[in-house]
Structures are given as C-alpha cells and as structure tokens.
Amino acid sequence: MRLGLNLGYMVGADDARGQLRLTKHAESLGYEVVWAAEAYGSDSPTVLAWLAAQTSTIAIGSGVMQIPARTPAMTAMTAASLDLLSEGRFRLGLGVSGPQVSEGWHGVRFDRPLARTREFVEIVRLALSRSPVAYEGRTYQLPLPDGPGKALKLTIAPHADRIPLYLAAVGPKNLELAGEIADGWLAVFFAPGYADEQLTQVDAGRATAGRDRAGFDVVATIPLVVGADARTCADPVRAYTALYVGGMGSRDKNFYNQLAVRMGYEEAAATIQDLYLSRRPRDAMAAVPYELIDSTSLLGPKERLAERLAEFAAAGVTTAALAPYGDSIEEKLAALTTAAEALELAGV
Structure with a gap:
C-alpha cells in the first residue's frame, strides 16, 4: 500500500503556503501522490499546476475535477497540459458533484449522472488519444450536427502514454461504473469493515469490462490525527x-x-x-x-496507526490518501512523518 496526501479545498489565506509545505514534505517522505479538491472555491487544476512547478517526483491528482464544470474536450486539454508540464505525473480524478453544486453553481442539470459520466469519460479518452473527436451520445454530440463545426484532434501530446483516470464514487451503481471504465476509485468514508460490499460492486464493473481488480487503484481519503488517545x-x-x-x-x-x-x-x-x-x-x-x-480514520499513536493501516491494506486500499489534522502546519507535517513511520512498521 502506498501513501498519498489529500489537501482537500484551499479555503484560507494561509492554505497556499501551508499546502506547498505539506506537499514538499510528503514528497521528501516518499508519498506517492498529492490530491487537490474543488467545489465552488479554488479549482483543482490551478492548485495542481502550482504544486507541480515546485516539486519533482510526487504525482499530482485532481480529486476531483467536476464533470458539470467543464466540457469533456476542455477536461482533456487541461489533463494533457498538466501531464505534459509535470512530465507524466498527472492523474485525472473526475466526479459528478451533487445536484446543489451542479445546478446551483454550474447551471447544469443533475440528470442521468451515470450515463453522463460514461459519455464524458469516453470523449476525454478519445481526445487524449489524439484521434479526431467525433461522438454521438444522448448528452454530448461532437461536432454539433447542425453547424459548421468539424471533428478536431488535440494538438499537444501528453507525456504519459495513458493518463490514469479515476472516478469518485459513493453509490453502488457509480461504484460499478468506476470498476468498468476507470483505472481507480476515489473513495471517501472508506471503512475496512464495510469494504467488501463496496468492492463487490467495483469487481462487478471490472468483470463487465473483462478484467479483474489487478492494477486497479483503490484510493481512500483517510483523516489522520496523531495523539495518545x-x-x-x-x-x-x-x-x-x-x-x-x-x-x-x-x-x-x-x-x-x-x-x-x-x-x-x-x-x-x-x-x-x-x-x-x-x-x-x-x-x-x-x-x-x-x-x-x-x-x-487513522487516530491515535504510531503503533495504533500501523495496525489500522494494515487493516486498510487488507481491505483492499492500494493508496491511503491521508488528510492530516492539527492546530498548526507543524503538527500536520509531524503527522505525515508519523504516518510514514507507521506504514513501515505495518509492513504492508
């Protein structure tokens, strides 16, 4: 199991400097990836580009880029740009958000989210393959059938041969879709004792696509609080x-x-x-x-964290994306160090 860092949203004036310190520290500890989120404040691609410019080895991931916020083609452009500039370190996490944000902030009806996601992913992958983008779906039609548009192809090539694509999924049907069409699942409130039910849905999707879970990245965002009790x-x-x-x-x-x-x-x-x-x-x-x-969550002293990390790994988590808590950046930095030590202690 690998460790990652989940920065969440940038919500305060000190967050930018603090998030950079956390990211650089995670990189120095050998953390695999840093994830940035978006809702209706900071957008994840801008934060990730800023972090990528000041790091060299840690992967950068959108956790997530909201599907209703962008066209599939714009998403492919952004993904290709981030991957090229970071020399292959970008991971594309997508999510449909929810009806309040989709309709209230982006003005996009929250209808048929599963079908919309499937079409969106198909177009993104088509664009990233640098093929002419011609697509006929219920939600998206490219080019528009009644105008002068023509099928265009992406003019830049990503650094990676294939940018890993993740879906944030909570409900059973969305979990199945993630297993079928994505390279990984972005999980929230992942509990080892409940994981079998969720991963059964993921495995059903993998089976639909003729694959098993080998190579599929189960990324669980896990709050991290270090202390005696x-x-x-x-x-x-x-x-x-x-x-x-x-x-x-x-x-x-x-x-x-x-x-x-x-x-x-x-x-x-x-x-x-x-x-x-x-x-x-x-x-x-x-x-x-x-x-x-x-x-x-991961709560308590290092020894307890090691036991819990072993439980998460046994439950199927392949990347533990830690969200550190603390009253200061220094406490959060120390928590990331303790977690890295705990993982080594756990031996998973």
Missing part, C-alpha cells in the same frame, strides 16, 4: 463528518448520508442531518458516533 483524536474530525453526512446536499439527496445509512448508522445519520439542516452544526458534530469516525 484515539477518542480525543476523533474530535477534530467531527466537523468534517457532520458536514458531509448532515449538510452536503439536500435532505432528499445526500449521497454521504445514504452511505452512512448503508454502513449501519441509519438513526445517527438522520439525527445528524436534522441537526445540521436546523443550523445546529455543533449539536450535529456531537451526534456523530465515535465508531463511524474511528472506522474511517
């Missing part, structure tokens, strides 16, 4: 968990809430959502079960 370490993760389970999406369509229900936390998920949507985020945080946080 695991229960105390869980507290900084409560805000993140409450936001996603309680407030990421509408009451009727929150994929993370639905995931928590499938994981066996139906009552807690309903309570967290009720509190969060009632604008009581602190109460929602308090309602998050410790067991949910612990099962999806």
Whole structure:
C-alpha cells in the first residue's frame, strides 16, 4: 500500500503556503501522490499546476475535477497540459458533484449522472488519444450536427502514454461504473469493515469490462490525527463528518448520508442531518458516533496507526490518501512523518 496526501479545498489565506509545505514534505517522505479538491472555491487544476512547478517526483491528482464544470474536450486539454508540464505525473480524478453544486453553481442539470459520466469519460479518452473527436451520445454530440463545426484532434501530446483516470464514487451503481471504465476509485468514508460490499460492486464493473481488480487503484481519503488517545483524536474530525453526512446536499439527496445509512448508522445519520439542516452544526458534530469516525480514520499513536493501516491494506486500499489534522502546519507535517513511520512498521 502506498501513501498519498489529500489537501482537500484551499479555503484560507494561509492554505497556499501551508499546502506547498505539506506537499514538499510528503514528497521528501516518499508519498506517492498529492490530491487537490474543488467545489465552488479554488479549482483543482490551478492548485495542481502550482504544486507541480515546485516539486519533482510526487504525482499530482485532481480529486476531483467536476464533470458539470467543464466540457469533456476542455477536461482533456487541461489533463494533457498538466501531464505534459509535470512530465507524466498527472492523474485525472473526475466526479459528478451533487445536484446543489451542479445546478446551483454550474447551471447544469443533475440528470442521468451515470450515463453522463460514461459519455464524458469516453470523449476525454478519445481526445487524449489524439484521434479526431467525433461522438454521438444522448448528452454530448461532437461536432454539433447542425453547424459548421468539424471533428478536431488535440494538438499537444501528453507525456504519459495513458493518463490514469479515476472516478469518485459513493453509490453502488457509480461504484460499478468506476470498476468498468476507470483505472481507480476515489473513495471517501472508506471503512475496512464495510469494504467488501463496496468492492463487490467495483469487481462487478471490472468483470463487465473483462478484467479483474489487478492494477486497479483503490484510493481512500483517510483523516489522520496523531495523539495518545484515539477518542480525543476523533474530535477534530467531527466537523468534517457532520458536514458531509448532515449538510452536503439536500435532505432528499445526500449521497454521504445514504452511505452512512448503508454502513449501519441509519438513526445517527438522520439525527445528524436534522441537526445540521436546523443550523445546529455543533449539536450535529456531537451526534456523530465515535465508531463511524474511528472506522474511517487513522487516530491515535504510531503503533495504533500501523495496525489500522494494515487493516486498510487488507481491505483492499492500494493508496491511503491521508488528510492530516492539527492546530498548526507543524503538527500536520509531524503527522505525515508519523504516518510514514507507521506504514513501515505495518509492513504492508
């Protein structure tokens, strides 16, 4: 199992400098990849280009580039540019986002997300192959059939022969799609005890494509909090968990809430959502079960981290993308060091 760094969103004035320090430190420790996210603030390609220019070996990954935010052709252009400039270090992570962001921010209807994703990926791969892009789908038609456009091909060549493509997936059907058409899965709230159910869906998709899971990268974003007591370490993760389970999406369509229900936390998920949507985020945080946080995080001293990393590896994770917590950048840097030591101790 490899280690990665997940920077999440750039949300504060100090984030840029801090994210660069974290990335350079992860690179010095031998971390495989750094991932950057986007929602409706900083975009991931700009952050990744900035990081790539100041590093030399660590891979850079979009976790994710939002499908409703860009055309497939623009996505291919960006991927090719980042891969060329980073000399083959780019990994393309894609996700459909959710209805509130897709329709409220990008003005794109959140309809037929599975079919849209499939068509989007097919066009991106066609463009990156530097073939003329002609495509006839239900969502995308290239060139448009009633105008002067013609099938064009990408004028630059990526550095890599094939840019690895990942899908962020939460629901069963999307997991199956990721297994079928992607090179890896970007997982969130990955719990080793629940992994078999999710990876069964991935494997079904792999079988549809005539492949097994060999070479398929299971990337789990895992909160990391180092300290003497695991229960105390869980507290900084409560805000993140409450936001996603309680407030990421509408009451009727929150994929993370639905995931928590499938994981066996139906009552807690309903309570967290009720509190969060009632604008009581602190109460929602308090309602998050410790067991949910612990099962999806790395909490505690180095020895416990080693045990948990071994559990994640045994459950099928091939890249542990760590999201370090701490009151300062120095604490986060130290956490990344401890995690690297823990992985060596685990021997996985």
